[in-house]
Amino acid sequence: MISKKPNGAVIYPPDCSKPAEPLVIKGGRVIDPANRIDDTLAVAIKDGRIAAVSREVPKEFDKAKVIDAKGRWVVPGLMDMHVHLREPGREDKETIETGTQAAAAGGFTAVACMPNTNPVLDEEAKIRYVIQRGEGCASRVFPIGAITKGSEGEELAPMGEMVRVGARAVSDDGKAVAKSGIMRNALNYSKSFSIPVICHCEDTGLSQKGNMNEGVVSTRMGVRGIPAIAEEIGVARDLLLAEYTGARIHIAHVSTAGSVRMIREAKARGVNVTAETCPHYFTLIDADIGMYDTNKKMNPPLRTAHDRQAVIEGLSDGTIDVIASDHAPHVSEEKDVEFDAAAFGVAGLETSLGVVLTFLVDKNLLMPADVVEKMSLNPNKILGLPGGTLTVGKAADITIIDLKASWIVDSRHFFSKARNTAFEGFPLKGYACCTILDGRVVFERLS
Amino acid sequence: MALRIRHLLGLDGVSREDIVQILDVADSFHEVLEREIPVVPTLRGKTVVNLFYESSTRTRISFELAEKRLSASPVNFSVSTSSVSKGETLRDTIKNIEAMKIDMVVVRHGAAGVPYFLTQCTDAVIVNAGDGLHEHPTQALLDMMTIRRKFGRLEGLKVAIVGDIFHSRVARSNAWGMKTMGMKVVLCGPPTLLPQHPESLGVPVTDDLDEALGKADVVMLLRLQLERQSSGTFPSIREYRERFGLDLEKLSKLQDNVLIMHPGPINRGIELASNVADGPHSVILEQVTNGVAVRMAVLFLLGGGENEKEVVI
Numbered sequence: 001m002i003s004k005k006p007n008g009a010v011i012y013p014p015d016c017s018k019p020a021e022p023l024v025i026k027g028g029r030v031i032d033p034a035n036r037i038d039d040t041l042a043v044a045i046k047d048g049r050i051a052a053v054s055r056e057v058p059k060e061f062d063k064a065k066v067i068d069a070k071g072r073w074v075v076p077g078l079m080d081m082h083v084h085l086r087e088p089g090r091e092d093k094e095t096i097e098t099g100t101q102a103a104a105a106g107g108f109t110a111v112a113c114m115p116n117t118n119p120v121l122d123e124e125a126k127i128r129y130v131i132q133r134g135e136g137c138a139s140r141v142f143p144i145g146a147i148t149k150g151s152e153g154e155e156l157a158p159m160g161e162m163v164r165v166g167a168r169a170v171s172d173d174g175k176a177v178a179k180s181g182i183m184r185n186a187l188n189y190s191k192s193f194s195i196p197v198i199c200h201c202e203d204t205g206l207s208q209k210g211n212m213n214e215g216v217v218s219t220r221m222g223v224r225g226i227p228a229i230a231e232e233i234g235v236a237r238d239l240l241l242a243e244y245t246g247a248r249i250h251i252a253h254v255s256t257a258g259s260v261r262m263i264r265e266a267k268a269r270g271v272n273v274t275a276e277t278c279p280h281y282f283t284l285i286d287a288d289i290g291m292y293d294t295n296k297k298m299n300p301p302l303r304t305a306h307d308r309q310a311v312i313e314g315l316s317d318g319t320i321d322v323i324a325s326d327h328a329p330h331v332s333e334e335k336d337v338e339f340d341a342a343a344f345g346v347a348g349l350e351t352s353l354g355v356v357l358t359f360l361v362d363k364n365l366l367m368p369a370d371v372v373e374k375m376s377l378n379p380n381k382i383l384g385l386p387g388g389t390l391t392v393g394k395a396a397d398i399t400i401i402d403l404k405a406s407w408i409v410d411s412r413h414f415f416s417k418a419r420n421t422a423f424e425g426f427p428l429k430g431y432a433c434c435t436i437l438d439g440r441v442v443f444e445r446l447s
Numbered sequence: 448m449a450l451r452i453r454h455l456l457g458l459d460g461v462s463r464e465d466i467v468q469i470l471d472v473a474d475s476f477h478e479v480l481e482r483e484i485p486v487v488p489t490l491r492g493k494t495v496v497n498l499f500y501e502s503s504t505r506t507r508i509s510f511e512l513a514e515k516r517l518s519a520s521p522v523n524f525s526v527s528t529s530s531v532s533k534g535e536t537l538r539d540t541i542k543n544i545e546a547m548k549i550d551m552v553v554v555r556h557g558a559a560g561v562p563y564f565l566t567q568c569t570d571a572v573i574v575n576a577g578d579g580l581h582e583h584p585t586q587a588l589l590d591m592m593t594i595r596r597k598f599g600r601l602e603g604l605k606v607a608i609v610g611d612i613f614h615s616r617v618a619r620s621n622a623w624g625m626k627t628m629g630m631k632v633v634l635c636g637p638p639t640l641l642p643q644h645p646e647s648l649g650v651p652v653t654d655d656l657d658e659a660l661g662k663a664d665v666v667m668l669l670r671l672q673l674e675r676q677s678s679g680t681f682p683s684i685r686e687y688r689e690r691f692g693l694d695l696e697k698l699s700k701l702q703d704n705v706l707i708m709h710p711g712p713i714n715r716g717i718e719l720a721s722n723v724a725d726g727p728h729s730v731i732l733e734q735v736t737n738g739v740a741v742r743m744a745v746l747f748l749l750g751g752g753e754n755e756k757e758v759v760i
């Protein structure tokens with residue numbers, strides 16, 4: 001069903017019963033780092049696939065529908081490799097349908113969803129369920145399976161059968177695998193399947209009971225802290241285990257200067273590691289929590305200005321490969337409570353790109369091609385997926401970005417069920433104005 | 448003269464003028480408390496809800512007495528007798544209480560920031576009676592009142608606060624309030640019970656008791672929560688008493704006119720030896736008396752008592 005918001009944003013769920021019409025995107029700046037393209041070109045789409053990326057539109061597209069992308073970026077469809085879609089179990093917070101609508105509205109043609117649902121995605125049938133529920137949705141859905149059964153950190157979940165039906169990685173995200181021996185086994189076992197183990201790095205002995213970054217701000221607010229070293233000890237351990245086992249790991253939601261430094265050093269040593277951070281870690285700090293704003297409460301927590309700077313440097317120098325939102329939708333009654341009792345997590349799908357464009361691109365901290373790498377090419381590579389490029393013959397997943405659009409974050413216009421954004425009221429510059437999945441427009445902004 | 452603050456959420460950021468005014472009015476109320484009928488009509492008709500989510504004896508009774516002596520109508524709401532156990536949210540609880548027409552809420556809660564949260568839920572005046580590890584402003588006010596009544600001033604006096612600083616909202620409120628009043632505060636305890644990042648408190652922090660006590664005009668001991676031993680923050684009561692407890696021997700090295708204070712309840716023989724707690728330097732029971740006066744002053748000034756002249760009727 002077509003869904004429209006008062007600000008002109010429209011979702012068109014893809015009608016897969018009919019073949020996609022031919023389509024031409026003209027006049028835009030095509031940025032496709034995998035093919036070393038950054039030029040004003042036309043993109044022609046046929047049968048849902050990229051047919052040509054060229055200066056002239058091929059003759060056979062004379063009668064095709066044309067999207068005028070003058071002054072806009074035309075990039076491979078963005079991918080958010082760290083989201084929580086809450087289905088099954090907490091469909092009151094989000095469903096795969098609403099979460100993928102939020103994704104499309106944020107410019108994402110694909111998401112990878114974490115397994116901390118209820119039940120936890122820790123076996124074949126549950127992975128299959130999520131994949132089935134994602135069919136016909138506004139973005140692709142790639143489930144991530146659990147590392148351990150129930151994400152309880154005790155016994156390995158059956159990675160082989162989950163990967164066979166479509167899991168692209170494993171993670172116990174939301175919890176760290178506390179026992180190093182189990183984590184070692186998980187890393188060794190994962191090597192058979194060419195998948196990354198996505199690490200939620202946290203020493204809970206240091207973080208438990210904490211509700212924000214431990215520092216001068218938490219001292220002043222009287223809130224128990226989560227020290228940076230709680231994350232860093234986890235990062236150090238998982239880097240050592242990856243180095244020892246030779247397995248491939250991906251460090252989720254990097255938030256501290258120490259984590260960035262250790263990942264940089266590990267990469268220099270040749271450890272098989274990639275890393276991601278989230279928009280809130282390169283924009284906000286603990287002091288922004290102000291008067292106990294629960295919409296700025298997440299785990300890992302907002303850190304200090306020093307950490308924020310280190311995260312930005314990690315993005316600039318390539319230490320951090322991916323920007324993911326850690327989209328964590330919650331219902332209002334989990335946030336409209338005292339700070340200590342509030343749920344951890346922020347909704348991010350519909351602000352992620354705007355925040356990146358405003359705080360990184362507009363300030364020349366990240367080049368346009370870097371954005372495409374970190375929000376499209378790299379997550380696809382890490383998860384072993386074919387997307388992230390505009391190579392002829394590939395599925396036509398494309399995001400058209402309007403860099404000049406000024407807008408103000410208003411969660412009432414979200415396609416997500418959630419309203420718990422850390423960026424409410426923020427003036428942003430730039431957003432996705434059109435999202436194309438398999439050659440079909442699934443999202444656009446009408447003026 | 449009205450206070451600049453509308454609610455008493457903490458002493459962080461409260462002006463010197465406001466603190467002085469509260470202490471001056473509290474001194475007036477102290478006289479009222481010594482009368483045969485220690486009641487004034489200033490808050491007649493006002494309803495004050497004492498919303499206590501954490502157990503408390505003296506603070507709750509002190510507030511309740513202050514309300515009664517101001518002729519307000521106190522209503523007590525404590526966690527064991529409320530619908531909280533049925534899982535009601537804090538916002539719903541306060542909205543329901545507000546719907547019964549109330550004027551002020553005195554709140555104690557285990558989570559920092561709850562008094563501020565309540566200001567966003569209700570138009571009633573909020574008074575913080577302790578929120579998590581954050582603040583306990585009326586305790587700090589009564590401590591300053593007690594010191595001022597003894598020394599006749601606050602400025603320039605040195606106060607050593609000793610014990611479990613990390614978990615102490617009393618230490619935080621005192622650090623901010625006393626600093627505003629020009630006092631020299633030093634916080635002292637074992638490093639495991641000090642904040643890792645104390646800079647924002649704006650006062651020195653040390654684990655050296657001798658350094659903290661040197662030239663102190665006031666020594667305030669904090670209650671040691673004995674269950675902290677099991678979480679590994681101190682090895683034994685014996686070692687704690689040896690290093691941070693105040694006994695006659697340590698007292699003998701202090702200034703002749705030093706005041707010994709404690710917010711209570713005391714662990715006798717741990718942070719404070721009985722003969723010190725009951726000795727001539729101790730003002731612990733005066734703190735309790737002053738607590739009623741200071742809470743009367745806060746409720747009066749925030750609760751719309753018409754003017755200062757009416758205080759003493």
